[in-house]
Amino acid sequence: xxxxxxxxxxxxxxxxxxxxxxxxxxxxxxxxxxxxxxxxxxxxxxxxxxxxxxxxxxxxxxxxxxxxxxxxxxxxxxxxxxxxxxxxxxxxxxxxxxxxxxxxxxxxxxxxxxxxxxxxxxxxxxxxxxxxxxxxxxxxxxxxxxxxxxxxxxxxxxxxxxxxxxxxxxxxxxxxxxxxxxxxxxxxxxxxxxxxxxxxxxxxxxxxxxxxxxxxxxxxxxxxxxxxxxxxxxxxxxxxxxxxxxxxxxxxxxxxxxxxxxxxxxxxxxxxxxxxxxxxxxxxxxxxxxxxxxxxxxxxxxxxxxxxxxxxxxxxxxxxxxxxxxxxxxxxxxxxxxxxxxxxxxxxxxxxxxxxxxxxxxxxxxxxxxxxxxxxxxxxxxxxxxxxxxxxxxxxxxxxxxxxxxxxxxxxxxxxxxxxxx
Numbered sequence: 532x533x534x535x536x537x538x539x540x541x542x543x544x545x546x547x548x549x550x551x552x553x554x555x556x557x558x559x560x561x562x563x564x565x566x567x568x569x570x571x572x573x574x575x576x577x578x579x580x581x582x583x584x585x586x587x588x589x590x591x592x593x594x595x596x597x598x599x600x601x602x603x604x605x606x607x608x609x610x611x612x613x614x615x616x617x618x619x620x621x622x623x624x625x626x627x628x629x630x631x632x633x634x635x636x637x638x639x640x641x642x643x644x645x646x647x648x649x650x651x652x653x654x655x656x657x658x659x660x661x662x663x664x665x666x667x668x669x670x671x672x673x674x675x676x677x678x679x680x681x682x683x684x685x686x687x688x689x690x691x692x693x694x695x696x697x698x699x700x701x702x703x704x705x706x707x708x709x710x711x712x713x714x715x716x717x718x719x720x721x722x723x724x725x726x727x728x729x730x731x732x733x734x735x736x737x738x739x740x741x742x743x744x745x746x747x748x749x750x751x752x753x754x755x756x757x758x759x760x761x762x763x764x765x766x767x768x769x770x771x772x773x774x775x776x777x778x779x780x781x782x783x784x785x786x787x788x789x790x791x792x793x794x795x796x797x798x799x800x801x802x803x804x805x806x807x808x809x810x811x812x813x814x815x816x817x818x819x820x821x822x823x824x825x826x827x828x829x830x831x832x833x834x835x836x837x838x839x840x841x842x843x844x845x846x847x848x849x850x851x852x853x854x855x856x857x858x859x860x861x862x863x864x865x866x867x868x869x870x871x872x873x874x875x876x877x878x879x880x881x882x883x884x885x886x887x888x889x890x891x892x893x894x895x896x897x898x899x900x901x902x903x904x905x906x907x908x909x910x911x912x913x914x915x916x917x918x919x920x921x922x923x924x925x926x927x928x929x930x931x932x933x934x935x936x937x938x939x940x941x942x943x944x945x946x947x948x949x950x951x952x953x
Contacts, residue, residue, distance in 0.1 A: 554947040555807045556820065559798060561940040563932045568792035569912065570932050572776040573855040576786040577921040580660050580766035584637065586924055587649070587735040588769070589728040591642065592833035597734075597769035597924070598683055600654065600663060601632075602723040603742040604763040606715055610756040612748045624749040625756070630711045632704040632724065635739035638696050640838055646695045648729040651704040652686030653713045655679075657720040665770040683768050686725045689713070711744055723764075734838075740765065769924065773835055778931030779826060779938070781843055783835065784921035788914045789929075790848060793888075793940070795896055808946050814896060821943040822892035823885040824915070826929040827936030831876040837925040841876070842868030842918035845886055847910035859914055863888050868918030876928055884929070885941065888913065892942070 588597035662670040694702035847860035930936035
């Protein structure tokens with residue numbers, strides 16, 4: 532009996548033919564005509580006043596002009612000095628006798644390799660930091676006022692500076708007492724300075740601007756005090772504006788966004804997929820290992836080509852009918868964006884950039900309720916944006932639908948062959 536038992540097969544054991552085959556991982560690339568729709572490029576998001584690092588330009592790339600407008604805060608009204616007895620005393624009867632405007636320049640992000648001449652002028656007209664442009668000093672719904680001269684002019688020239696990048700990253704405009712007095716009245720809405728370059732072909736990226744005022748003490752006239760006045764408002768005015776977008780565009784200031792509808796169609800290939808699972812085949816959310824928009828770069832127009840790493844993001848459009856003012860969903864790239872080298876939009880035109888949208892595609896395939904609202908289909912429209920809006924005057928450019936190098940939806944699927952119970 533023992534020998535007979537050893538020769539019989541266990542009723543719970545699996546034979547080789549009953550084990551599932553290894554899953555198949557396959558890459559699928561879908562052309563725009565199979566997945567994309569409702570493409571449009573929208574601009575005007577944010578303000579140039581939000582740029583962390585404004586730029587100065589003069590005939591850069593043969594055309595671009597950019598001037599920086601600054602407005603400084605309240606001047607100090609007292610100074611701590613040492614009196615005749617050697618004790619510290621607060622002097623409230625101080626007199627401004629001069630000062631300087633000091634700029635810090637990002638030498639790595641600037642184009643010049645030689646000396647540059649800069650000019651500082653005092654603005655003469657009321658201006659609004661949030662809406663000022665090359666043409667308008669104020670451009671709000673209730674008030675629109677053009678500059679007397681395009682480019683934030685006229686301006687009273689008060690100082691000049693000569694900056695050589697070989698000497699460091701700062702430049703100083705000396706100010707006399709009359710120039711300092713121009714900006715002492717905080718109630719004056721025309722108060723502010725205009726900084727520009729006289730040197731052709733220059734683009735400078737500024738990282739900091741501060742006003743330093745020189746004070747004379749009434750307690751001890753021989754005592755000179757230097758104090759700093761912080762920048763409270765700043766923006767740039769530039770000309771000419773970018774041309775009408777061709778293809779996809781993201782970034783710039785104000786920022787551009789590229790909008791597109793996304794559909795994951797029923798698949799009829801490739802042959803190895805059909806051989807494994809049969810076609811037509813509708814992917815399930817769990818079968819999407821990776822999804823991305825594959826975009827082909829094009830050269831951004833001169834004057835607006837990126838000079839630093841570009842970070843692109845994609846966000847779902849929560850209410851397409853409300854465009855261009857539709858709210859956007861959370862970042863599909865984690866907020867940091869997809870990093871792209873600046874050369875991709877110039878010398879390396881034609882480079883393929885993948886922007887991941889895996890979570891978006893899985894949610895789209897999950898159907899009603901997957902977007903967080905019961906019974907409602909999840910968002911199916913995406914916005915390609917800069918990770919920070921606005922981040923730079925430059926922007927990213929890609930070939931669009933129906934162009935060579937049009938967007939492609941790349942999917943990596945992991946599927947198993949159907950198994951039948953014995």
